[in-house]
Amino acid sequence: MTHKEEQIPLEQIVPDMSLASFSRMPTQQRINLYAKMSKDYNPIHVDANYAKQTPFGGTIAHGMLVLSYISEMMLLAFGSQWLSTGWLSIRFKSPALSGKKVKVEGRVHTVERMDKKTKVICAVACRDEAGNPIIIGEAGVTMALPTIN
């Protein structure tokens, strides 16, 4: 990993703190690329004619594609701790429509400080442009306290 870690300092993590929010747009081109990568060619994702006749009225992004936005937000907030101690539990509440903006947001819910580690639990969400939930749930990490030599 060559990336210089810039996660939130442990002592600054307090309940109610917002995680850095951002937006993404799952275009049809990106959905098609995700389908190729995952070999998930469900027509609800890649067949406009099929998807037009569903209640969604058009193609939708793969759930895992949208979930990756939550993972990125947690990685940006908590650095490599996310990769080795992270967990999430979410529900897909509504689809992310192709070509529509998705806002990714999170807020620290619980901070449990223990002897040599701190457990952090966050409320996480992806929302459409009107603020309706696409994904809601929780994600967390266990952060080790820095060692002093």
Added chain:
Amino acid sequence: MVQISEFKPGDRIAASSFTLEANKINEYLEAVEESSGYFTQSSLGAVAPPIACVGLAMAALLKDVEFPDGTIHLSQEIRLNKPVRVGQTFHCHGSLMQNQVRRHLRIMTIRLEVDDELGEEVLEGKTSFILSEQRNRVS
């Protein structure tokens, strides 16, 4: 191909293996507009995005299982135990936890476990889907 609806709770899904190939990781990074800076160099040995690993594990595990068109992802749980790297090969196994029909909709939950070449579990997860019981294609 096996129809997913034929599985009963407790049934194990045939184990499978997959490799985190650099080209697959690059496709993933482009598809999800990843910008954290952690994964931009997806060369051999580089740390790979965990959700890409979950996606490829699901694809490997369910490659011989047929889902009806229009299947929708309902919920997801994931626990990450150690970073995964480009070029590593993983062994994934899983089982069916739930298979229930409610008002023409089938809800299925699959448990997934992914181990590395050392036999250490790198991640585990639980995935629920909704499948239409009435028809395979809407058209």
